[in-house]
Amino acid sequence: MVASYTQLLGRRYKGKLDADADEFIHYAVDGVNRMQRLIQDLLTYSRVGTQGRGIRPCDAGRALERATANLQAAIQETQASVEHGPLPAVLADETQLTQLFQNLVGNALKFHGAAPPRVRVRAEPRGEEVRFTVRDWGIGIAPEYFERIFVIFQRLHGKAEYPGTGIGLAICKKIVERHGGRIGVESQPGEGTAFWFTLPAAPSHPES
Structure with missing residues (x-):
């Protein structure tokens, strides 16, 4: 939800506010994207032992x-x-x-x-x-x-x-x-x- 709304802000208001606002929105979108990648990688790491399939x-x-x-x-x-x-x-x-x-x-x-x-x-x-x-x-x-x-x-x-x-x-x-x-x-x-x-x-x- 955070990603969706920050990306929506970026698309809808880019160039309509001042340069600082555009920069702040860019940092917010970038931060959310990095957080998503981090969570996905942490889930992969944590599941190596718990959700691995059989060894054959x-x-x-x-x-x-x-x-x-x-x-x-x-x-x-x-x-x-x-x-x-x-x-x-x-x-x-x-x-x-x-x-x-x-x-x-x-x-x-x-x-x-x-x-x-x-x-x-x-x-x-x-x-x-x-x-x-x-x-x-x-x-x-x-x-x-x-x-x-x-x-x-x-x-x-x-x-x-x-x-x-x-x-x-x-x-x-x-x-x-x-x-x-x-x-x-x-x-x-x-x-x-x-x-x-x-x-x-x-x-x-x-x-x-």
């Missing part, structure tokens, strides 16, 4: 395809390329795996340098688990911030530079830990970033 064998490649389909507007806008090799089956909640890929690939699309973003997703079987890597060649992250970025509400950039609520990577960490996996990052400023995470491998011959 699923196709990681299909989860990545769904994630990139959800990101299609951002991919087209940034002229990004997202490439991947064969991705194996894992034991996971496919909806949450899609969210995990979407957050990590979405980060790569957001924090890119001057060139169009390039993202590469790879998987490496390691015994009873699979290690996935989402690699980009964007602005990178200094090593002293590696732990901080997975903490809820922690942001390394102002919202004017890069929009967001500071919850996306915290959601990723919570999803991976729900599956009994680990998540981490390898990066240097100006040299891109590689986020990695592990998930249990699906049995080769699942019981019927």
Whole structure:
């Protein structure tokens, strides 16, 4: 309701009051929009453990395809390329795996340098688990911030530079830990970033 009425004020009275009023209405609309995004992200974070679906064998490649389909507007806008090799089956909640890929690939699309973003997703079987890597060649992250970025509400950039609520990577960490996996990052400023995470491998011959 607050969003609807502030947006209505913005449309109906823009230019009819003074410049200060236009600015105040703009800040109100912007604040409400950011509050909506924050609430939506907090709900997603809180529901990782409480409303997750069952963990069962699923196709990681299909989860990545769904994630990139959800990101299609951002991919087209940034002229990004997202490439991947064969991705194996894992034991996971496919909806949450899609969210995990979407957050990590979405980060790569957001924090890119001057060139169009390039993202590469790879998987490496390691015994009873699979290690996935989402690699980009964007602005990178200094090593002293590696732990901080997975903490809820922690942001390394102002919202004017890069929009967001500071919850996306915290959601990723919570999803991976729900599956009994680990998540981490390898990066240097100006040299891109590689986020990695592990998930249990699906049995080769699942019981019927």
